[in-house]
Amino acid sequence: MSALLSGAIAFALGCYAVASVLVVIRLIRGPRAQDRVFALDLLYFHAMLVMLVLGIRHRSDTYFDAALLIALFSFVSSSAMAKFILRGEVIE
Template sequence: MSPVLTVALIFSLACFGIAAVLTLWRLLVGPSAQDRVLALDYLYCIALLAVLVLGINNVSAMYFEAALLIALTGYVSSAAMAKFLLRGEVIE
């Protein structure tokens, strides 16, 4: 692996870490429930991207399968939270 790619991967992981901390702040302090749901949605996107970068860094396909599971779980949980905020119940 080239040194430029290694530096780029480390830089991107650092940026994802900073974004995750700021998103956790919004999740904990958010003024409304909608802000918290969006912060949670963004947090799973950050986790997905961080796992993909780790997969590129370690040259392993297992990370990409984990990223797929994170994406599916995040989508379903975002849809469930949006339905709960709109109607007050998830299962009808």
């Protein structure tokens, strides 16, 4: 792996770490439930991006499969939380 790619991966992981810390602050301090749901969805998105970057770094397909699972769980959980906020129940 070249030094440029290694540096870019380290920079990307650092940026994702800083962004995730800021999102966790929004998750804790969010004044509305919608802010918290959006923050949790954004945390799922950051986790997926970290897995993709780690897959590039380690040259392994397993990380890409894990990123796909994270994206699937993100969609399902966001849909369930949105339905809960709108109707007050998830299962009718």
